[in-house]
Amino acid sequence: MLKITVENAIQYKDKFDSLLDEANHHLADLFQSTDSYTDSKGWVNLNEHASQEKLDRIISKAQEIREQADAFVLIGVGGSNNAARSVIESIGDKSGTQIIYAGDTLHPQKIQETINKLEDKSFYIDCIAKNFETLEPGSGFRVLRKLCERTYGDEYARRVITTGTVDSLLHKISRQEGFDFFDFPLNVGGRFTAMTNVGLLPMAVANVDIKALVKGAEEMKRSLIESPPSENPALIYSIHRNIFYGLNRKLEILSSFDYRFNFFFKWWRQLFAESEGKDGKGIFPVTGEFSEELHSIGQFLQDGEPIIFETFLEVINKNESYKVPKDHIHDQFDYLDGKDFSEINRMAYEATVEAHKLSMPVMNIQIDSLDAYHFGQLFYFFQVACYVSCKLMGVNPFNQPGVESYKKEMFRKLGKL
Ligand code: PA5
Numbered sequence: 451m452l453k454i455t456v457e458n459a460i461q462y463k464d465k466f467d468s469l470l471d472e473a474n475h476h477l478a479d480l481f482q483s484t485d486s487y488t489d490s491k492g493w494v495n496l497n498e499h500a501s502q503e504k505l506d507r508i509i510s511k512a513q514e515i516r517e518q519a520d521a522f523v524l525i526g527v528g529g530s531n532n533a534a535r536s537v538i539e540s541i542g543d544k545s546g547t548q549i550i551y552a553g554d555t556l557h558p559q560k561i562q563e564t565i566n567k568l569e570d571k572s573f574y575i576d577c578i579a580k581n582f583e584t585l586e587p588g589s590g591f592r593v594l595r596k597l598c599e600r601t602y603g604d605e606y607a608r609r610v611i612t613t614g615t616v617d618s619l620l621h622k623i624s625r626q627e628g629f630d631f632f633d634f635p636l637n638v639g640g641r642f643t644a645m646t647n648v649g650l651l652p653m654a655v656a657n658v659d660i661k662a663l664v665k666g667a668e669e670m671k672r673s674l675i676e677s678p679p680s681e682n683p684a685l686i687y688s689i690h691r692n693i694f695y696g697l698n699r700k701l702e703i704l705s706s707f708d709y710r711f712n713f714f715f716k717w718w719r720q721l722f723a724e725s726e727g728k729d730g731k732g733i734f735p736v737t738g739e740f741s742e743e744l745h746s747i748g749q750f751l752q753d754g755e756p757i758i759f760e761t762f763l764e765v766i767n768k769n770e771s772y773k774v775p776k777d778h779i780h781d782q783f784d785y786l787d788g789k790d791f792s793e794i795n796r797m798a799y800e801a802t803v804e805a806h807k808l809s810m811p812v813m814n815i816q817i818d819s820l821d822a823y824h825f826g827q828l829f830y831f832f833q834v835a836c837y838v839s840c841k842l843m844g845v846n847p848f849n850q851p852g853v854e855s856y857k858k859e860m861f862r863k864l865g866k867l
Contacts, residue, residue: 454683457812465693474679476841490848492637499635499646500664512654520571522655525553526578527586529640534652536714542656553590576611582620641721644829659822666826688839694759694811705738706763707799725847741798759811765820
């Protein structure tokens, strides 16, 4: 089970106690669906979009794809690809059907590279888009659909999947052309879709155990409902974020010594930036890939302007092992002889926490192991905590008005009517 600790928690105890009732009230609102965002909370009750029946349909489609294709192209951007990519790149099967990401760029070279990657490969494509107006997936889908048509001729529709909202234009096109359609829940915003068709189908193609992932999320939900408020990890995290924000800490860095979180970091940045950054408020989310980036941004974290607090994300039980070999050359690294890199990495983590907590507020989030079950726990935990954090800050967690304004200008420049 996920565990959270706050370094020097006693310093913040009075503030924590004063915010606990309000935060707990927001949490109860979320689980009882008693506040105004009922049209965006479809992710809270996992059975709504990740029932056994839906999971079985996903698994059977994924099985078909794994049998028929060397590559699966996930066409989607932001909330339509970040969750799946974070799990696939971390624990997905690298020996089976290869997952290729598209529809997340407007750069011609990247588009050409994707097409090149598909040469001589059998493939399926899945266009994932909620409103199907977004430029990257919309244009990417056209390019790849044409490639699919050129490659497979009359049979091409069998290899095209779409994930969109029911009765949207994407749905109509799918019916017309005979594409296999999966629904993108209307009551779930992109960044909250990890445990829906949006995240789960690509993960299943990469042979991720999506039933275990949903179980992890369900058990996290139960624990967040049952924990006493002062021990509830989502309340501890969201309340402390707001306390640190009140102390002028305007940035949160999520750091890890486990490189397998590097794509999860992208998901986390989107979740908090898009949910919280509005109305002139919000904590700017950044991430730290350690130990590498200790040698670049570490200096700022330690001695720069005190505007940051840090949350470490770590896995406790790791099976990986690689020992430092002995050597006859005296390179002054003999003190590492026979030591395991996992132990050295762990020491680096502990030393960094000790050093960083002297100059900024620090929290630690730990999970037992890195597998589908714990990814489910992390997704659900951060989604709930983000909701409570936004409510404490007084912003709507579910809209993104700022994103719309650049899109409008871009559409005007491109001559969209
Ligand atoms: O979380 C969100 O709502 C956004 O980040 C969207 O996921 C992103 O803009 C992609 O939108 P769409 O699914 O409409 O292509």
